[in-house]
Amino acid sequence: MYDVNLVLRLVTAFQxxxxxxxxxxxxxxxxxxxxxxxxxxxxxxxxxxxKFAALVLLLPDSARESHDELSQAIDIYLQGSLNS
Incomplete structure (x- = not known):
């Protein structure tokens, strides 16, 4: 549904x-x-x-002021994986 490959390529290219x-x-x-x-x-x-791991690892932990959104994303991803 989302073009994760494009985002990965763009971020990597422009970092x-x-x-x-x-x-x-x-x-x-x-x-x-x-x-x-x-x-x-x-x-x-x-x-x-x-792909999920690649998105998470694009940024070092020090770049995040808070890990709230990261934790939320992990929770949503795991809930979706368990329901599949």
């Missing part, structure tokens, strides 16, 4: 090129956006464990 990564504030905003995306796609029944 070294975007100026927002040079400032801690910009990087945290990006991390928040990526975590929001992770929450959104975690309910997708077609999301494989390897």
């Amino acid at each position: 070294n090129e975007l100026s927002c990564f040079s400032s801690p504030v910009g990087f945290r905003k990006f991390a928040s956006l990526l975590d929001s995306y992770l929450v959104e796609v975690s309910a997708d029944s077609y999301l494989t464990p390897s």
Whole structure:
């Protein structure tokens, strides 16, 4: 349903090129956006464990101000996996 491969490629390609990564504030905003995306796609029944893990591992733990959205995404993903 979601094009996770595209997001993975875009983030990987631009990690070294975007100026927002040079400032801690910009990087945290990006991390928040990526975590929001992770929450959104975690309910997708077609999301494989390897793709989910790849999305989670795109950011270092230090990039996140809070792990709330990450925890929420993991909960949603596991609930979907158990119900399938």
